[in-house]
Amino acid sequence: MRLNLKIWRQAAPDAAGRLVDYVAGDVSPDMSFLEMLDVVNEGLVSSGQDAIAFDSDCREGICGMCSLVVNGVPHGPDRGTTVCQLHMRRFKDGDTVTIEPWRARAIPVVKDLVVDRSAFDRIITAGGYVSVNIGGAPDGNTIPIAKETSETAMDSAACIGCGACVAACKNASAHLFMSAKISHLALLPQGQLERRRRVVAMIEQADAEGFGSCSNEGECEAVCPKEIPISNIARMTREYVKAMAARGK
């Protein structure tokens, strides 16, 4: 296949960026999207040009590093899939494909398609720790947790912190990301001790980082590669209201 690419190039955080046209020739339908970009970069480097900067690590949907908006959709056209799992067979010979970075004030562009997601790390840090009793190792199954509850908690723990939810949201809200973390711990007995402090601290940190609020648009859920449900945001809101009520606010 031969594809026409329009790729966002931006030399530095404060530099002006623009879409630059490239042609990717000889693209195999079996290539992953990132392998296609690797081949484009090999061509650029061999002709003495600056390679296109983009993030990736595991390339199998686990780490949350890849962060491309493909034809206007974070992670591209496949539901429940990271862009590193997207394959070129999804496109047709002669297609034009636009590739841009996540765009949100709180996760700014570092270079080209690479963004700084350290705001997510600071939200997680604000959430803090989980207190555990460090006495003797407990016997297995001494803390019974209903199957449905443990499954829901683990589904929430599947969030890989990629930031696609923020990129898709017109408010640049981090609510789906935060609500996944909060739901994971709020549902389990191990998360109870800091439950109220955690939700308030994480939401306050997100506000301080410049993320927007949630207006229930649902774009976050639609693009989330781990299919984190928006119902988590309702749980986070309930957690927040209860925590503030307990403070008398």
Ligand code: SF4
């Ligand atoms: S909620 Fe989904 S889209 Fe948002 S950071 Fe987690 S995995 Fe990515």
Ligand code: FES
């Ligand atoms: S590179 Fe790890 S999830 Fe895409």
